[in-house]
Amino acid sequence: MALAFGARIVSALLALGMAVIVAPAVFGFYGRLQAIGLVFAVFAVLRLERAIVSSASTTEAVRVTRCALLLLPATSTVAVLAAFALAPDLADQPPRYIFTALLFIAFLARGLLLLINAWLLRSGNQMRLSYLVLSQAVAQFASQALLLTTDLPPLAMLVAGEIMGALLAAAIAAAGHRALLARLIPPRWTAGILSRWRRLILFNLPAALASQTLVALPLITVGRLADHATIGHIALALRIAEAPMALLGSAATSFAVAAGLWRGRTSLTSPLQLVLVYFASVMLFGFLLVGGAWA
Numbered sequence: 001m002a003l004a005f006g007a008r009i010v011s012a013l014l015a016l017g018m019a020v021i022v023a024p025a026v027f028g029f030y031g032r033l034q035a036i037g038l039v040f041a042v043f044a045v046l047r048l049e050r051a052i053v054s055s056a057s058t059t060e061a062v063r064v065t066r067c068a069l070l071l072l073p074a075t076s077t078v079a080v081l082a083a084f085a086l087a088p089d090l091a092d093q094p095p096r097y098i099f100t101a102l103l104f105i106a107f108l109a110r111g112l113l114l115l116i117n118a119w120l121l122r123s124g125n126q127m128r129l130s131y132l133v134l135s136q137a138v139a140q141f142a143s144q145a146l147l148l149t150t151d152l153p154p155l156a157m158l159v160a161g162e163i164m165g166a167l168l169a170a171a172i173a174a175a176g177h178r179a180l181l182a183r184l185i186p187p188r189w190t191a192g193i194l195s196r197w198r199r200l201i202l203f204n205l206p207a208a209l210a211s212q213t214l215v216a217l218p219l220i221t222v223g224r225l226a227d228h229a230t231i232g233h234i235a236l237a238l239r240i241a242e243a244p245m246a247l248l249g250s251a252a253t254s255f256a257v258a259a260g261l262w263r264g265r266t267s268l269t270s271p272l273q274l275v276l277v278y279f280a281s282v283m284l285f286g287f288l289l290v291g292g293a294w295a
Contacts, residue, residue, distance in 0.1 A: 010134055014141040016236075018158075021145070024232030026154045031235025032087050033103070033159070035216035037110055040079040042208045044111035045071050049118035050204060051197045061122060062183050064197070068115055069187035076107035086220055094153050102159045109166035116173045119180075132173045140165025 019027050045068035052068075055061035080103050084090055093099045113136070120129040144161030148154055174181060194201065218238065222231055 010137055014137045018141055018144055019236045022148065022154060022158065023229075024236070025228035026158070026232070027235055028228040028231030028233075029087075029090065029093070029155050030158050031231060031238075032219050033083065033090070034235075035219040036079070036083045036086060037107065038216045039209070039212050040075070040082075040107055041110055041114060042212050043205060044075050044079075044107070044114055046075075046194075046201050047205045047208065048193075048197065048201075049114045051200055052115065052118040053122045054200075055122075061119075062180075063190040064193055065115055065119075065184055066188045067190055067193045068111075069184070070189055072108055072111040076104050076111065079107045080104050093155055095156070099153070099156050099159070102156055102163065106159050106163050106166075109163050109170070112170055113166055116170055120173065128173060132169055135172050136165050136169035138165075139168040143168075 022030070048064050048068045048071070051064045052061045055064060080100065083103060090099075090103075113132075117129065117132065120132060140162055143164035144158050147157035147161050150157065219231065219235055222234055226234075
């Protein structure tokens with residue numbers, strides 16, 4: 001749990017550091033892309049990442065993953081088109097065609113990390129999951145900081161740095177799992193996968209999409225009402241306000257999962273656990289207020 005909490009802290013601090021380094025107008029553009037990416041993460045693989053975790057057998061999880069890998073290029077294309085529709089000025093970013101390609105690859109990388117995260121959750125390996133979060137944050141920050149020293153367009157370099165961080169983290173997480181990778185490649189469609197998991201898709205996907213859209217809506221809508229520098233300041237304020245909630249929420253979830261696994265059950269029933277969850281909820285509310293005041 002301590003490693004998971006530390007990974008979240010480092011990730012949040014590095015994200016805030018990058019927000020301070022770049023110009024507000026550039027971060028405004030990037031913040032809108034991040035908001036669109038947040039919504040994309042919901043339908044990237046039609047929530048089949050949940051099916052990977054819930055599958056009764058490894059064979060079924062492999063079949064679901066193969067189908068999800070085939071869905072990613074199509075959903076990434078939809079995400080790029082949606083990004084240009086929601087933020088038309090993104091289509092004019094230089095170099096235009098290279099930026100479009102980078103955006104497509106960035107969405108692909110996000111989907112790939114979703115699937116890797118699902119397999120780590122399935123295995124119950126919290127340490128590897130924490131290493132994935134930490135390695136992605138560090139690699140992304142280092143890549144973006146290095147690329148920003150060049151004379152290339154800063155927004156394109158931020159997206160390229162995000163891709164490099166995601167791919168490096170994916171490579172680290174996949175290390176030592178050659179046997180599993182051999183079963184996943186090449187991707188292949190298995191008849192009946194969507195039919196077997198249709199309830200998950202029909203009920204979980206709309207709910208998650210509505211939830212994430214409400215979170216991303218401020219940056220997406222403000223982009224049509226304010227200049228890019230103002231959007232950048234709003235994005236930074238939202239990032240600061242969200243950081244404490246994300247950190248404490250992650251810690252409370254990690255503790256709950258660890259406690260359930262340690263006692264051989266998935267529910268919290270003892271008075272001590274209930275007190276700790278209550279304490280975490282109070283602290284979460286307090287940190288949220290502090291974050292809002294700081295923003």
